[in-house]
Amino acid sequence: MIVNRDYMLHILTRLLETPSPSGYCGRIVSLVEEEAAKLGFVPDRTPKGCVIITVSGKREEAMGISAHVDTLGAMVRSIKPNGTIRFTPVGGYMMSSVENEYCRVHTRDGREYEGTVLTVKPSVHVYGDARELKREEANMEIRIDENVASKDEVLALGISVGDFVSWEPRTRLLANGYVKSRHLDDKAGVAAVFALLRGLRDSGVAPERTLKIVISVYEEVGHGAAYLPPDIRELIAVDMGAMGDDLSCKETDVSICAKDSSGPYDYDMTTRLIRLAQKNNIPHAVDIYPNYGSDASAALRGGSNIRAALIGPGVHASHGMERTHTDAIANTAALLAAYVLE
Known part of the structure; x- marks a missing residue:
């Protein structure tokens, strides 16, 4: 599957220019639904305001991918x-x-x-x-x-x-591939998910399992994906990869988080993600984020009986004046594709 970078940056720009602090996500949810429909998928909105996009797979067994559009x-x-x-x-x-x-x-x-x-x-x-x-x-x-x-x-x-x-997001897309803006957490992750959806549509290849893409709206306040459709047994949360002291992630990497404040992520899923990144020559880093939580954390604490993993584009200065690189977003989309198509 080829990652369409022009499309990826187009949807990222639209997401970043749409205000969406947690609890005020009506406009951006409509944008997500509109874009999913353009790609030929039927979105469903939960009572809480999250969006679920279903992609039929070769098997009915479902796996989930989550990312959040709400911001600080x-x-x-x-x-x-x-x-x-x-x-x-x-x-x-x-x-x-x-x-x-x-x-x-x-x-x-x-x-x-x-x-x-x-x-x-x-x-x-x-x-x-x-x-x-x-x-x-x-x-x-x-x-x-x-x-x-x-x-x-x-x-x-x-x-x-x-x-x-x-x-004010103050978004800048630089010619050398760097992207600096507020709210790359997690709109860069959402752009990677839409790049995956665009790639699946354009290639005509079905994922091995039915995908349920959960776009959540309360992640920044701790309960974004606390509810998941009951047929999801495995979830990959897509969120930004942190950078800093004793961390190896770079702004061009896809981050694979082995453990955060909610504890270790699923061993087998994390191992498979590492193996796929190595096999497909996808620049990546494995790190531990003690001051971090994700949609997967919310789902597990909400009682979901799932296995979970966490990946995302490397982002510098998270919750501040953030910066990432186009490569990191594309690498995240590529790792997602490798996982769902294998």
Whole structure:
């Protein structure tokens, strides 16, 4: 199966430009359903809002592949008397990673307002302790780009407590293959899954087993794929591979995670993925991520009686200003293809 990189980057760009903090995924779920239908597959939406795409295989026995379209973000916690917004995080990130970031506030009646994340002491020319101020929720706020100076004026815009806030992704696709953007976790993984779907369609080759692709919407808050269709007995979660101290993964690799915070992944599945990467000369790394959880973790903790493994493109600076390489996404799609077609 050939990975169509142009298509892969096209769908990645569309995903990245669509706001989707956990709990606010209606638009991106519609995009996923639309794209699946274009490829000739019939998507099904669960009551929770996840999408399941079924690909008929040579055998009815089903295996699952999951990836998540939800991202980090925030919600309006309160509106301050001076017209700025206090926010509460959605997902786990360092407050310093969103300081000075542009954002959008999404009201429940469909309006959007631009803003900027700042500390409550945003200028060194005014506040002597601006540099030392601890970057924590209580010391952060959003300055919205409207002529407002009071709580009532903000309320008049239709902004309310509980409205969602999305971060500007700042996506760049470089000529040398690097991709830098917020939310590569896990939209790069979703792009790899769609590259697999496109490759299966174009090749006309059926997978050995029926595939059930689960695109989840609450992974960043811990329960994305907690529900799986009951006929799934084996799941590969596709999520970003972390990089850093004592890890071997690079931005061009597909990461194979042997263990994360939920414990070891299935021995036989992980071994098979390593063997297939070696056999097919797919650049890969095997690592352990002690501060990490996945859709497979959620499924296992939710009571699913499955075997599970975890792979994904190597991503630098996860939950910050992330970067990966086109090769890593394509290598992830290639390893998925090798697994489902063998």
